[in-house]
Amino acid sequence: MISQTAEYALRAMVFIAMNSDSPQVTEKIACGTKVPASYLSKILQLLAKSGLVKSQRGIGGGFILAAPPSKISILEIVNAVDPIKRIDTCPLDLSSHGVALCALHKRMDEAIQLVEQAFKKTTLREILSKPTKSIPLCETKLSTHRRTNH
């Protein structure tokens, strides 16, 4: 349904948003979101390429959001790493169908559209501010001051 990669990307973005007071380093994000660090590194690169986060190398560097949480939808995040593709043309390319989709694929596309819309209207801010019993990811909000990483 939703790829592992997309799930990871969402977790990372939420984590970065939750700790927006300072750039977050890959290792820390990985730890806080339980995503394998080596793989996460690649996902973060995709997010940076899509302009959702900004990266900064060197000491004190890491990743920060490129826009306020209210401006980032989870659709953008998903699309950055694993684009949701609508069915706009017949998957079997039957000449007789042309542009029009048959009833089956019309239904499929409608379902995809539902998800797309739901994702589009959900922003990071909503996720952060939502009053649920569990705070998103991570046991506790990590402190800012540096500490022995071991």
Add this chain to the structure above:
Amino acid sequence: MISQTAEYALRAMVFIAMNSDSPQVTEKIACGTKVPASYLSKILQLLAKSGLVKSQRGIGGGFILAAPPSKISILEIVNAVDPIKRIDTCPLDLSSHGVALCALHKRMDEAIQLVEQAFKKTTLREILSKPTKSIPLCETKLSTHRRTNH
């Protein structure tokens, strides 16, 4: 979004439903739905195991629906080959979360639920009877009488 396998299964079921006057043979279904025959064979077995189609070996055999099209939802078809899994527990199993989902995964699950519901209330019959410009799959409804398969 929707796996290739699920897409194939749906096509096959629609095809069988459209040609319900006689058992449909793997080769014919493959041809009519543009699904690789060898792979389709395995998918049909899954559908048979789930009780959605009945199989008959030997001459005059093939696959037929196990129930009227109005009783078969496309959710059942998808679930037979590639089950849609709701998010019912925290994907990072954080002790602090327990049963409750955080805002992020609550949203994800809601999206999945939308699809699940949409699929649940769409039956094969609806797909067959829907007035669209294109009939589902296949160029023309295949004729029943046997013919040189080549």
Add this chain to the structure above:
DNA sequence: GGATAATCAGACCTAGATATCCAATTTAAT
């Protein structure tokens, strides 16, 4: 301003899952 350490970026490799192919076997009808 140069050495050093922190950090991202990128290339390459491995394992597992998904998709596809092929041949041998079983079942049923004529």
Add this chain to the structure above:
DNA sequence: ATTAAATTGGATATCTAGGTCTGATTATCC
């Protein structure tokens, strides 16, 4: 018996997830 079909199992390819190592960039400290 012969023929037409599904069933089964294995072999192969392609994709996804994840790992490893090296290089490039940047900040800090002396």
